[in-house]
Amino acid sequence: xxxxxxxxxxxxxxxxxxxxxxxxxxxxxxxxxxxxxxxxxxxxxxxxxxxxxxxxxxxxxxxxxxxxxxxxxxxxxxxxxxxxxxxxxxxxxxxxxxxxxxxxxxxxxxxxxxxxxxxxxxxxxxxxxxxxxxxxxxxxxxxxxxxxxxxxxxxxxxxxxxxxxxxxxxxxxxxxxxxxxxxxxxxxxxxxxxxxxxxxxxxxxxxxxxxxxxxxxxxxxxxxxxxxxxxxxxxxxxxxxxxxxxxxxxxxxxxxxxxxxxxxxxxxxxxxxxxxxxxxxxxxxxxxxxxxxxxxxxxxxxxxxxxxxxxxxxxxxxxxxxxxxxxxxxxxxxxxxxxxxxxxxxxxxxxxxxxxxxxxxxxxxxxxxxxxxxxxxxxxxxxxxxxxxxxxxxxxxxxxxxxxxxxxxxxxxxxxxxxxxxxxxxxxx
Ligand code: SAH
Ligand code: SF4
Numbered sequence: 001x002x003x004x005x006x007x008x009x010x011x012x013x014x015x016x017x018x019x020x021x022x023x024x025x026x027x028x029x030x031x032x033x034x035x036x037x038x039x040x041x042x043x044x045x046x047x048x049x050x051x052x053x054x055x056x057x058x059x060x061x062x063x064x065x066x067x068x069x070x071x072x073x074x075x076x077x078x079x080x081x082x083x084x085x086x087x088x089x090x091x092x093x094x095x096x097x098x099x100x101x102x103x104x105x106x107x108x109x110x111x112x113x114x115x116x117x118x119x120x121x122x123x124x125x126x127x128x129x130x131x132x133x134x135x136x137x138x139x140x141x142x143x144x145x146x147x148x149x150x151x152x153x154x155x156x157x158x159x160x161x162x163x164x165x166x167x168x169x170x171x172x173x174x175x176x177x178x179x180x181x182x183x184x185x186x187x188x189x190x191x192x193x194x195x196x197x198x199x200x201x202x203x204x205x206x207x208x209x210x211x212x213x214x215x216x217x218x219x220x221x222x223x224x225x226x227x228x229x230x231x232x233x234x235x236x237x238x239x240x241x242x243x244x245x246x247x248x249x250x251x252x253x254x255x256x257x258x259x260x261x262x263x264x265x266x267x268x269x270x271x272x273x274x275x276x277x278x279x280x281x282x283x284x285x286x287x288x289x290x291x292x293x294x295x296x297x298x299x300x301x302x303x304x305x306x307x308x309x310x311x312x313x314x315x316x317x318x319x320x321x322x323x324x325x326x327x328x329x330x331x332x333x334x335x336x337x338x339x340x341x342x343x344x345x346x347x348x349x350x351x352x353x354x355x356x357x358x359x360x361x362x363x364x365x366x367x368x369x370x371x372x373x374x375x376x377x378x379x380x381x382x383x384x385x386x387x388x389x390x391x392x393x394x395x396x397x398x399x400x401x402x403x404x405x406x407x408x409x410x411x412x413x414x415x416x417x418x419x420x421x422x423x424x425x426x427x428x429x
Contacts, residue, residue, distance in 0.1 A: 002068060004137040004186055006033045007126030009067060009094050014127055016098040022130075024055065029063050029101060034070035036152050038325040042070050049082050056084055063104055065089060065097075069156035073328070075113050085109075091142070091157050092116040115143075115158035122167040125174070134377055134407050136180050138171050139163070140207065141187035146226065148253070149264045149331040150296060150324060153188055162193050165202045165210060172214045181375055181407060182219040182245075185211065190222050191229035205237040212241040217409075219375060221245045221394070224291075227252070228267045230275045235282035246283050247317075247394040250275065251291035255310025256303035259296055264331065269310060276314050287317040287393035294352055295324045295345030297336035304348045311355050317363050317393065319356045323349045357419050364395070364417035371413045371427055372397065376406045397422040 009031065010020055021027055030052065035041040049064070056062050065087040066078060072090035079085050086104045089097055090113035100110045120142055128136060143158040144151075172183050185207070187193060193204040202210070204222075211220050220243060225234070227250055238244045250272075254260055257268050267275075279286050292307060311319070323345045326338040340348075372391035380386035380398050387406065388398045398421055399412050412424040 001139070001186055001188070002033050002035055004126065004139045005068060005091060005094070007128060007137075008121045008124050008139075009033070009097065010127035010129060011124045012094055012097055013101075018098075018101075020127065020129070025059075028061065029065065031065045031067055034066055034068040036069035036073045036156050036327070038322065039327070040325065045070055046082065049084060053084055063087070063101075065100075067091075067094070069152070071111075072113050072115070072156040073152060076111050079109050079111065087111065088113065090115065092119045094121070095119075117159050118161060120161055120163040122163045125171065132378055132406065133179055134375065135182040135184070136175050137184050137186050138168055138175075139187070140168050140185045140190065141193050144188035146189060146266075147264060147331065149262060149336065150293065150327065152327040152330055155329050157188070160189070160192055162187075162195050164197075165195050165207050168207065169210050169214065172211050172218065172220075176215050176218045179407060181217060181409075182221065183211065184221040184223060186223060188224065189226040189229065191225045191231065191234065203233075205231065205233040208234065208237050208244060209241065212237075212244050216243050219243050219245055219392070221247065223249045225250060227272050227275050228265070230278075232278055232282070235278055238286075239282050245392045245394065246286040247289070247392065248279055248283075248286055249289045249291075250279075252307075252310055252314070253291065253293050254296065254299075254303065255307035256299070257306075259299060259303050259306075262298065262336070263293075263296060269306070272310075273313065285393065287395065288314060289318040289320075289394075290314070290316050291320045291322070292352060293322050293324050294349040295340040297324070297332055297338055297340070299324075299340050299348075304351075307348075307352065308355055311352065311359065315359050315363060316356065317360060317395070319352075321349060321352050321356065361417070361419035364419060364422060367395070367414045367417060367422055369414065371411055372424075374399075374410055374412045376404055376408050376410060378406050391422075395422055396420070397424050399424045399426055402426055 034045050063086040066085055067089045071088040087100050087110045092115050093112035096112045141162045143160045144153045145160050147154050191204050195202040326333055374389035374391055374397050376387050376389040380388045385401055386398050387401050397412050411427045413427050414422045414424045416423040
């Protein structure tokens with residue numbers, strides 16, 4: 001999501017004739033887009049700011065700005081704590097950037113952190129940075145008001161709002177015309193996507209169908225869906241279109257009913273497993289990935305075992321696994337105790353990681369012998385003689401180059417694997 005936001009910022013500044021550079025030694029302004037989801041994300045930014053002081057001694061005119069969630073969370077306080085920061089801009093105030101850059105040279109320090117109920121940057125065509133020219137993100141909604149007890153997002157990104165579907169479809173069409181072959185629709189809870197107008201209501205399943213119809217050669221993915229809102233309607237639309245990728249990211253957070261309640265996730269393990277069964281029913285080839293938090297407030301050994309059990313039952317293809325980090329202003333910070341000792345959190349996280357590593361390897365071993373259509377994304381990091389791409393299930397497959405090019409589709413049979421990668425051979429003749 002931050003990446004998509006940086007592309008919007010790039011567009012806003014390019015329009016005012018600012019040039020974007022990847023060479024930090026050439027920059028007059030350094031804009032750092034930040035995340036506030038866990039404390040270590042913020043600590044990394046603070047370290048980076050200290051490192052940038054050396055550069056600022058050489059190039060004294062360089063101004064540093066902090067964008068995004070950390071700016072929103074700390075507001076003015078961040079500039080008081082970090083003396084080399086000249087401006088801070090929250091996620092709904094990026095349009096103010098050109099005006100701000102014009103003013104900070106008088107030594108003024110500026111902060112714009114007002115959140116909005118309507119800003120979706122729908123009219124802005126993002127500047128694609130670091131792009132492979134094949135896969136791109138489209139932000140379809142902003143904000144979140146689910147208020148999971150551990151999560152800072154509702155406080156840093158404001159209320160949920162959806163973007164006009166026509167602007168989303170147009171962006172997908174333009175990307176396709178430029179040669180892109182895959183779009184990922186982004187939102188904190190894409191299933192809540194809802195656009196109401198005189199022409200009726202467009203929900204997420206309808207939006208997916210609209211984007212899928214741009215071209216059968218354009219793959220469509222999405223992230224993230226909240227288990228409480230994962231509807232059969234969406235699964236049916238996914239089954240109907242071959243170009244909607246068969247991969248669902250469904251963050252579970254915990255396998256314990258008590259923890260899920262305390263986290264305010266608004267589903268039970270039974271509900272979650274029912275949704276997994278629905279995915280397997282409608283989309284038998286679908287891969288499933290998740291997010292999980294180890295060591296949330298009051299988590300017992302029994303709760304932790306319930307999480308491991310959930311992993312054994314679902315057999316995720318991939319998981320983002322985190323140690324709980326208490327965040328200011330959240331329900332947890334106000335009402336609960338961060339009482340699981342750090343070494344216990346670490347041990348539980350390591351147990352989840354080890355189990356998931358075994359499951360991912362076993363899942364991948366079952367892929368050997370299967371054939372997949374792969375969208376080629378680029379040259380393998382290991383060898384110029386090999387290409388890599390992904391199948392619909394979002395698994396990376398590496399194979400010999402032959403005469404193929406990134407951006408093409410090809411069929412590949414899996415011959416070997418690791419827990420992270422499939423290795424195969426092209427079967428197209
Ligand atoms: N909107 C998405 C996730 C957004 S944040 C969803 O609801 O699934 C991405 C992930 O970060 C979350 O799924 C959660 O696993 C993790 N996370 C959020 N807050 C956290 C915290 N305080 N400590 C540790 N992990 C956290
Ligand atoms: Fe955070 Fe929950 Fe919203 Fe996801 S759904 S962004 S975890 S509050």
